[in-house]
Amino acid sequence: MNSTAFCILASAILVHVILVIVLLHSRLPIPPVGIHVSSAACSYAFMHLCLWLYECLATYWLCMAALAFAAMIFLFGYSAVYKSLSLRVLVRLSVNHTHMLDMTWVTERVMRRSFDERARMLAAAGMVECNPEGVRLTEKGAKMAVRLGAIREFFGARPDGLYFSAPIPREKS
Amino acid sequence: MIPAPPLAVIAALVAGGTMPLLLALCARLPLGRATTSRGFWLATTLSAGIWCVVTFVAVRESGAPYIRPVPADEIVAGALLLAVAMLVVYSFWSLACFGFTVSMLLMLRSETSVKDIGEWAGSFGFGGGMPALARDRVGVLLRAGLARTDGESLRLTTNYAFLFARFVVLISRVFAVADTE
Numbered sequence: 391m392n393s394t395a396f397c398i399l400a401s402a403i404l405v406h407v408i409l410v411i412v413l414l415h416s417r418l419p420i421p422p423v424g425i426h427v428s429s430a431a432c433s434y435a436f437m438h439l440c441l442w443l444y445e446c447l448a449t450y451w452l453c454m455a456a457l458a459f460a461a462m463i464f465l466f467g468y469s470a471v472y473k474s475l476s477l478r479v480l481v482r483l484s485v486n487h488t489h490m491l492d493m494t495w496v497t498e499r500v501m502r503r504s505f506d507e508r509a510r511m512l513a514a515a516g517m518v519e520c521n522p523e524g525v526r527l528t529e530k531g532a533k534m535a536v537r538l539g540a541i542r543e544f545f546g547a548r549p550d551g552l553y554f555s556a557p558i559p560r561e562k563s
Numbered sequence: 564m565i566p567a568p569p570l571a572v573i574a575a576l577v578a579g580g581t582m583p584l585l586l587a588l589c590a591r592l593p594l595g596r597a598t599t600s601r602g603f604w605l606a607t608t609l610s611a612g613i614w615c616v617v618t619f620v621a622v623r624e625s626g627a628p629y630i631r632p633v634p635a636d637e638i639v640a641g642a643l644l645l646a647v648a649m650l651v652v653y654s655f656w657s658l659a660c661f662g663f664t665v666s667m668l669l670m671l672r673s674e675t676s677v678k679d680i681g682e683w684a685g686s687f688g689f690g691g692g693m694p695a696l697a698r699d700r701v702g703v704l705l706r707a708g709l710a711r712t713d714g715e716s717l718r719l720t721t722n723y724a725f726l727f728a729r730f731v732v733l734i735s736r737v738f739a740v741a742d743t744e
Contacts, residue, residue, distance in 0.1 A: 391636060414739040442564060450565060451572050452636045455643035462650045471735050475696075476703040479717070481735075483710060484728030489719040496717060497697040505684045505693065508664045517668060524678050527671045535672050538665055545583075546590030547599060547660035 395441065395449040402437035402453075403460045406430055410464070422472060423465070430461040475504055571633060571641025574617035578610045579648020585609050586656055599660070607649060614645050 391399075409429040414422065437457055441447050471477060478500055483491055509525075512518040517531030527535060568576075589602035589609070618641055621631040659665060670686060677683045685692040688699075701717060704710040709724040710717050719725055 411737060411739075417739075438564075447564070447566055449636070451568055452640040452643075455572070455575075455640040455647070458647045459643040462647050466650065467734070468738055471731060471738055472740050475700040477731050479701060480704055480709055480719075480724070480728045481731055483717065483719045484725050484732075489725070490713070491717045493694075493697060493701070493712075493715050493717060496701065497693045501693040501696045501700070502684060504663075505667070505687070505696075506680060508667055509680050509683065512664065512668060518671065520680065525671065525680060525683055526677075527668070531668060531671070535668055538659060538669060539672065541659040542669075544587055545656060545660055546587055546602070 391449050391452055392446065394444050395446040395453060398437055398440040398444065398446065399453045399456055401440070402433045402457050405436055406433035406457070406461055407464065409433065410468075422468065426461065426465045426468065430457075433457065433461075475500060478504075569634075569637040569640065571614075571618045571637040572644055574614045575641040575644035575648065577617060578614035578645055579652065581613060582606060582610050582649060582652040583656070586652070603653075603656070610649065611645065614641065 406429050409432060410426055413420070413425045413429060418425070420428070434454070434457060437453060438450075441450055441453060446453075479491070479496055482496075482500065483489055509518065509520070512531070513520055516528055517534055519526060519528050585606035586603065589606045590599065592602065592605070594601040594605070618633060618638070619630050620628055622628050667683070667687070670683065671677070677686065687693065688695040701710065701712075704717075705712065708720060709727060711720050712718075719728070
């Protein structure tokens, strides 16, 4: 890879990083993954145009692969900070002046709160309905559950982990 | 305007494309305990093997195989694309099989509804509920040496753990992630 192509690649990665950060701060009604994907597409178009203008298309595949890899690692880094419950607990520990937390507090204030957030998200997406009679899947949620169950079955995922929760058993009438 | 892809790149796309099938296949092999994670690493290794064979191995007219010389930039491009394909497949696979929200949704597959969100949360993780989830997530910090248990409490271990936590806060602010602190 020559120095021109390297500069173009570095600029495209920088464009992606800046664009993602600006868009995330702008609070647009776009999901974070959508922001990452759109920004990666824009920076790819920018890189492709520059490679063509500066006659560096011989390095196209190397630059494209490196940009895709950088965008993917960036997305993984973002996801860790955005969703990780472990990191949320670590941050709470560091904020507390004694650097200590009670496990009951962690359970109620971090885990349960996260569960409630996700439950609200599922309800807002029309997958689940919560009413005085209880919590149940909507028709849309039931269809999605069937699809996800089929994907799990295809991948042969076994109920051997915490996140592979069994369906709640039916009540005996 | 786009040059033809070199063989290493085509091989990366082929090997990446076989990953979902390999994952499905490896999950059905008798790999003992931790089948899912072992199956994932086996599928990854097989996929990388397919890429290596397609990229480097060629056959002479006489039928004898030989190692083909491949330019370094083509190898790097192919390897990076294969890594991207693996990361994409890993994201979908882990989300579908072990996603927190996905698991919550699948818990409600039965015809009967749960009484309220509290009962739903209590049924998570085969009835372990939120305490089991807390132990599982805190276990990551314990194994990484960032925290230790002190009776029923959790404590930061070293200054390194504190600095790492502050780094996470800094990154969260850069990414505009709310509610980390």
